[in-house]
Amino acid sequence: MQPQSHRFKQNVSVALQDVQLQKALERVQEGFVDKRAAVVSTLPEFEQLREQGKAIRNHVLDNLDFYLQRFESQVQARGGQVHWAENAQQARDIVRDICKRVGAKMVIKGKSMISEEIALNDALEADGLDVVESDLGEYILQLAQEPPSHIIAPAIHKTKAQISELFYHAHQKLGYTRKLDTVPDLVNEAREVLRSRYLEADVGITGANFLVAETGSNIIVTNEGNGDLSCTLPRVHIVTASIDKVVPTLDDASALLRLLARSATGQEITSYTTFSSGPKRAGDPDGPDEYHVVLLDNGRTEMLAGAFRDMLRCIRCGACMNHCPVYGVIGGHSYGWVYPGPMGSVLTPNFLGLDEAGDLANACTMNGHCASVCPVKIPLPDLLREHRRRQFERKLQPRFARFALAAWATIVRRPRHYQPLMSMGIRILNRLGRGKGRFKSLPMLGAWTQTRDLPAPQTQTFQSLWKKQRGDER
Amino acid sequence: MNKARIGLFVTCLVDLYRPSVAFAAIKLLEDAGYQVEVPEAQTCCGQPAFNSGDFGNTREIARQVIDAFADFDYVVGASGSCIGTIRAHYPDLFENDPAWLAKARDLSAKTYELTSFLTDIASIDTVESSFRGEVTYHDSCSGLRELGVKQQPRKLLDSIDGVSVNEMQHSETCCGFGGTFCVKFPEISTRLASDKVDNICDSRAPVLLGGDLGCLLNISGRLQRLDKPVRVFHVAEVLADMADGAAIGEGED
Known part of the structure; x- marks a missing residue:
């Protein structure tokens, strides 16, 4: 976007x-x-769990190269493929190329913030692909042609009435002509509309909550089950993820999942926790023929080396x-x-x-x-x-803010000048304001006084009163 | 036995706007058995520069504070956010300067917010005050989250006969002051202050108390603009029995 x-x-x-x-x-x-x-x-141990989560994520960041390579080799060992994308353009091109090669006409998507970060839908649609979002919130936004406004509840900014209106217009051509007013009805209608799309889709694209280095697994959590369908039904599954998503082991992932569900939605565990670890094996009843993981850097390596490293611990809970x-x-x-x-x-x-x-x-x-x-x-x-x-x-x-700050700092750093200066200023302000006790407006302070009264100083400065009091006592 | 010496960190807003808060703090600390002094070479803790990204000036101001208060047993101030700056952030400013880092840590370790000092260090659990009535309490963010100030002021208020705290909804939610934030983003700030005013009024208490003058100026300014009759005091004024004068923003007329 x-x-x-x-x-x-x-x-x-x-x-x-x-x-x-x-x-x-x-x-x-x-x-x-x-x-x-x-x-x-x-959960009495929640605070300890936070410490553990922090330690796991820090350990990953300290050894990111190792865990990423291990993840890649595990994915390969299970017949999948890892693609490295330095930036958004490269990531888009990798996905587009896969879609072209497999002759895809339709793509079904689970929720992925990385796909938003790289503006994937626009690129795929420009290639003539039919792209359908399967997460309810993302589906609503696709109909409304809006970006998400929250990382786990993308349509949180929409009211039920607005959603009902959107469905009414979008689903009429599919034979749904009733205007709905309850949440279950809206969910059911979306579910029915989407169900056939999973079966039509050639490619399923999902995000990643965690990538497990030990097993090469991708974990996604959903409350709708749309993630499972998006990654098992189409012939090709593509995971779009950023490089910071990797964790060492399944144990680490389960500690983080406990934190994630509680922090994100206040659940002990999300309704669906889906592990995908490669293409369908001989004898598997379902699963994709091809399994790809696109790993996006997009400036994260630079963050890793600098002052914003801690930010890469983020597990995208939205708390x-x-x-x-x-x-x-x-x-x-x-x-x-x-x-x-x-x-x-x-x-x-x-x-x-x-x-x-x-x-x-x-x-x-x-x-x-x-x-x-x-x-x-x-x-x-x-x-x-x-x-x-x-x-x-x-x-x-802004120049004015910088000037004001510099002027203020100059005075504050000189107590000997600061005090007589403030004493004089406060006396004047007190004299002007003590009748009403506050100001309705003051020059230069419109940003405050437009909506708030500004209390007038009570009397003189404390320092001058204190000095006087000490002097009197002596 | 010699009394422990406290250096009062006045804070710039109390110095300029409401000296009664500093006098109240001095009374409470002296009543608790301490000797209180007010170093002259203090102005501000440097927070406005710090939160504006001007770390150079912040460091200079911090050095000034560190020097002015080096000789005291304790440093106490009636503001969670100024004390939070000294306690939680001064050491970070001198990460690459071992000599000053040591001094900053010394200061950090002996510096306390007023109500927290009175209850946690001085072990005071009752105060005498003629103040009566229902109050509601706004938990200022820095005191609450950087210093863990929550029960301390309530405990002291509960010790006053005839004072009861009617808790408002969302007492821990920011009032929208945020230092320079309130003039950089006045629309957001005003909205947050309005939400705070709604919660205060819903509590039905005629008096709002808090521990940070910045927040109280913001909230009282919004209360008064909306013609709400709630009176606003710093908690120290009530605890020290010095809340018989004009409340914040009230005049002589």
Whole structure:
């Protein structure tokens, strides 16, 4: 998708006024935050599990080359093929070439954020392929021609009424003419429409939650079972994954799965946990003839070597955005690219640069809620601050903000000048404001006073009062 | 026995906006048996520079704070976010400077948020105050998540006869202040403040308390703009029985 992160502020203004979006976002609290809290409270060792998850992911990052090669050799040993893609273009081309070679006409897809990152659907459709998303949320968005707004609940921004409307229009030509108003009815209709598509599809493309080096397996978790169908029914299965998805062993994967389900949806385990480890073997009742894994770097090796390494621990649970007060009121589309919320605000500037996505790093109150729920303890606020440090060094912040900061720092670093200066300023402000106790507007401070009163200083500065009091006592 | 000496970290907002919070902190600490001093060479902890990515100036300001408070047994301040900066972040600033790293760690280890110091270190469990009524409490983010300040202020408030805390919904959710965030992204900030105001009003308590003046200025500013009658004080003012004057944003008229 064309990045819109540079329009962040405009996106925010629109989002805050969007009544439907605001209604839809109310579900985040109950659907994710409350459920996670409930399930975490029943697992006393959850904090230890977070430490374990962090250690597993750090170990992987310390030995990434080793585990990736081991993963590749295990996939090959089971008759599959691993393809290495340095960037989005290469990844797209690898998938397109496979589709062309096998004469594919139709592709069914499980949910994959990497496929969003590389804008795969557009590329395949440009080749004349019929691409169908099978994850319910992604299917809804395909009908609406919108990108996801959440990494695990891509259509969280849509209300039931909007979805009903979409289905009503899209499914009429298939013979479904009733407007539906309950969730089960909507799910059933989508299921019926999609069922035949699995059987028609030549190629199934899925993402990866974990790649297991020990066995060459790809693990995906879903609550709809669409992942199973997407990877077993078509003749060819292609996994699109980034290189950071690898874990050493099945034991490691199961520890991380315990963290993932709880952190993401507040479940102890997702409804379906699907392992695929290669093409159909002799005697297998089903499975694809060909099995491919496309491993995408797209700047991750560079992150591994730098200050954003911790970000690569991410297991894509979405807890950071579910708990982010900013995400909770502006929704995922405001961030303007594939990854929203705190994790997106760290990742997007890494992928697209600070010129495109610099606002994202600043649109955070540093409240720390994201880091406190992150299953692998990524210090998200610190990483956002690191982006700000780079912005400061490259002088990317607005000129007025830089000037104000420099002027402030100059005074703050000189207590002997600071105190008389502040004392004078505060006396004036106090005199102006003490009647009402607050200001309705003040020059230069419109960003505050447009929507908030600004309390007036109570009296003089504490330092001058204290000095006076000490003097009197002596 | 010599009393332990505390250096009061006033914080810039208390210095400029609400000296009564510092006087309240001094009273509480002196009542707890400590000798309190206020080093003159303090201005700000450097957080605005730090969160704006200006690590150079942050380091200079941090050195100033470290020097000013080096000789005290403890450093105490009535703000979770300023104390969080000193405790949780100063050492990180000097990762490559062993001499200053050691000093920063020393300071970090002896620096406490006021209510946390009173309960966790001074083992105070009751305070005397003539304040009466129902209050609700906003948990400021840095105090809560960087310092684990949650039960401490409530424990002290519960010790005052006739004060009860009506918990609001989502007391741990950010009020939208966020330092410079509130003027960089005023629309988001205002929306978060409005949500906070709704939760405060739903609690039915006529008074909002909190431990961080930045958040309280933001929330009171939004409460007053929306003509809500809720009065806002720093928790230290209530604990020290110094909440009989004008609340934040209230005037003489």
